[in-house]
Amino acid sequence: xxxxxxxxxxxxxxxxxxxxxxxxxxxxxxxxxxxxxxxxxxxxxxxxxxxxxxxxxxxxxxxxxxxxxxxxxxxxxxxxxxxxxxxxxxxxxxxxxxxxxxxxxxxxxxxxxxxxxxxxxxxxxxxxxxxxxxxxxxxxxxxxxxxxxxxxxxxxxxxxxxxxxxxxxxxxxxxxxxxxxxxxxxxxxxxxxxxxxxxxxxxxxxxxxxxxxxxxxxxxxxxxxxxxxxxxxxxxxxxxxxxxxxxxxxxxxxxx
Amino acid sequence: xxxxxxxxxxxxxxxxxxxxxxxxxxxxxxxxxxxxxxxxxxxxxxxxxxxxxxxxxxxxxxxxxxxxxxxxxxxxxxxxxxxxxxxxxxxxxxxxxxxxxxxxxxxxxxxxxxxxxxxxxxxxxxxxxxxxxxxxxxxxxxxxxxxxxxxxxxxxxxxxxxxxxxxxxxxxxxxxxxxxxxxxxxxxxxxxxxxxxxxxxxxxxxxxxxxxxxxxxxxxxxxxxxxxxxxxxxxxxxxxxxxxxxxxxxxxxxxxxxxxxxxxxxxxxxxxxxxxxxxxxxxxxxxxxxxxxxxxxxxxxxxxxxx
Numbered sequence: 162x163x164x165x166x167x168x169x170x171x172x173x174x175x176x177x178x179x180x181x182x183x184x185x186x187x188x189x190x191x192x193x194x195x196x197x198x199x200x201x202x203x204x205x206x207x208x209x210x211x212x213x214x215x216x217x218x219x220x221x222x223x224x225x226x227x228x229x230x231x232x233x234x235x236x237x238x239x240x241x242x243x244x245x246x247x248x249x250x251x252x253x254x255x256x257x258x259x260x261x262x263x264x265x266x267x268x269x270x271x272x273x274x275x276x277x278x279x280x281x282x283x284x285x286x287x288x289x290x291x292x293x294x295x296x297x298x299x300x301x302x303x304x305x306x307x308x309x310x311x312x313x314x315x316x317x318x319x320x321x322x323x324x325x326x327x328x329x330x331x332x333x334x335x336x337x338x339x340x341x342x343x344x345x346x347x348x349x350x351x352x353x354x355x356x357x358x359x360x361x362x363x364x365x366x367x368x369x370x371x372x373x374x375x376x377x378x379x380x381x382x383x384x385x386x387x388x389x390x391x392x393x394x395x396x397x398x399x400x401x402x403x404x405x406x407x408x409x410x411x412x413x414x415x416x417x
Numbered sequence: 418x419x420x421x422x423x424x425x426x427x428x429x430x431x432x433x434x435x436x437x438x439x440x441x442x443x444x445x446x447x448x449x450x451x452x453x454x455x456x457x458x459x460x461x462x463x464x465x466x467x468x469x470x471x472x473x474x475x476x477x478x479x480x481x482x483x484x485x486x487x488x489x490x491x492x493x494x495x496x497x498x499x500x501x502x503x504x505x506x507x508x509x510x511x512x513x514x515x516x517x518x519x520x521x522x523x524x525x526x527x528x529x530x531x532x533x534x535x536x537x538x539x540x541x542x543x544x545x546x547x548x549x550x551x552x553x554x555x556x557x558x559x560x561x562x563x564x565x566x567x568x569x570x571x572x573x574x575x576x577x578x579x580x581x582x583x584x585x586x587x588x589x590x591x592x593x594x595x596x597x598x599x600x601x602x603x604x605x606x607x608x609x610x611x612x613x614x615x616x617x618x619x620x621x622x623x624x625x626x627x628x629x630x631x632x633x634x635x636x637x638x639x640x641x642x643x644x645x646x647x648x649x650x651x652x653x654x655x656x657x658x659x660x661x662x663x664x665x666x667x668x669x670x671x672x673x674x675x676x677x678x679x680x681x682x683x684x685x686x687x688x689x690x691x692x693x694x695x696x697x698x699x700x701x702x703x704x705x706x707x708x709x710x711x712x713x714x715x716x717x718x719x720x721x722x723x724x
Contacts, residue, residue, distance in 0.1 A: 191499075214522060215446060215473075216602030224717075227665075228498025230447035230475070232658040232719045235601055243606040244472055245530050248523035253541065276494075276519070276548070277510075287507035290494025291549060292473055296523035299543045325546040337546040338572035 175397040185258035194261030214293035260301030269383040271326025271345035298324035310349035316382035367392040422593030427646040442470040444586030444605035454651040454695040493522040501672025531578035532611030540573035584612030595642025601658035614643035662720035
């Protein structure tokens with residue numbers, strides 16, 4: 162049998178999809194998180210509830226959109242609601258199992274910056290800000306991030322803390338009064354970070370096939386630790402790549 | 418046009434808004450249901466020093482800030498989705514020329530919720546541990562504080578009630594009494610119900626008999642509504658679900674030209690200050706052919722094949 166060929170983005174989407182469980186409620190945005198959630202729903206998690214923070218649940222889009230404010234992403238929804246309906250009665254109540262977040266920067270505790278970065282000349286460059294991100298990081302039981310592995314993004318210190326992951330490690334998150342966070346999973350193009358239990362700091366739990374520890378060290382801004390039982394990330398199956406290419410992202414907008 | 422009741426001309430309603438320092442909550446979200454016709458008229462009438470509130474910033478907030486009409490902007494973050502960033506807003510933050518109070522989508526809506534419920538505050542865990550909270554405790558200390566809850570002894574952020582003088586939202590239709598129908602998600606419901614005066618621009622004023630046939634579609638009942646202005650394509654170039662699509666050409670051009678104040682000024686002069694009303698704005702920026710092409714497919718709710 163010929164080996165399955167796959168792109169790095171397909172590997173990241175598949176890795177995230179496999180980490181979702183049937184029956185979970187997930188909040189996603191446009192891009193690889195949405196692709197991952199849809200793949201999980203079409204494979205092992207048919208009862209996944211997929212929520213957009215704008216107030217949309219379980220849409221079945223047939224056309225690609227430009228973001229969650231694009232009505233293309235609302236097609237065939239099961240439920241529309243308000244800001245408080247989505248982020249209060251669903252998220253704050255504690256009904257969200259997994260929140261997917263994007264970030265400009267992330268630190269070794271999985272804290273995220275989506276607000277602004279400091280430039281070399283000391284000035285700042287402002288971007289999107291939180292939206293619902295900080296709310297999701299507060300209340301979702303698990304935080305998943307899919308991002309490019311670059312030293313300036315996976316960094317020793319954030320220019321701005323928008324969303325709390327494990328705050329300063331240890332029991333600092335609960336001491337700050339925040340609800341429990343069970344997992345912070347960072348899926349990059351090189352590896353998967355998860356929580357090192359006890360210390361509550363990120364560690365590399367699996368390396369993608371063909372990636373060496375040195376590659377991760379060279380591209381990470383903080384001191385990296387590797388899990389004692391470091392794994393190799395499982396590769397996509399033909400069923401998964403076929404679904405991604407023919408059903409979920411046939412135009413290759415995200416999986417290329 | 419169905420008149421009577423609360424239906425009024427857009428220009429007349431905008432004329433009522435104080436020339437300086439009016440407090441307005443805007444109802445758009447990035448590139449959908451932004452009250453463009455209303456905001457353009459605010460700019461034409463030269464309103465200044467606005468105190469703005471918004472769930473998620475978008476096209477209309479960027480226009481107002483770029484036009485120099487805003488003194489203070491409280492919002493939960495924002496963008497033009499894939500078309501770009503709110504560069505007029507962001508540059509104001511970067512240069513320190515705009516007083517911005519950054520919240521999140523939930524935290525600012527908890528303030529609207531308290532306003533809509535007529536209670537003084539709502540406690541929440543959200544923003545504990547963040548730089549967003551640290552900034553708000555400095556800049557917006559009259560609205561945000563951290564306190565122990567008397568019930569469980571835990572730390573919460575207490576978000577103060579907010580009842581803005583005005584809220585302005587755009588909806589596909591309402592009747593003359595001000596019963597407002599919205600299709601799709603209703604992220605602006607809390608701010609609409611929190612405001613002292615709710616102004617609704619609609620693509621079409623419908624009969625109260627239509628409302629009586631579809632009361633389940635009314636998101637905001639008439640008792641909240643101060644004025645209804647019929648402005649066809651009033652959210653263009655942003656979308657209204659089940660009515661018309663966003664204009665990708667205009668938004669992607671805007672997402673580039675808003676990087677430079679001088680380019681923005683030219684655009685504003687050409688399309689907003691240089692037009693007398695929304696009809697002229699539509700004809701100049703879109704044209705009849707484009708507007709027809711953007712009409713929503715009745716099954717999909719957007720223009721199938723438009724983008």
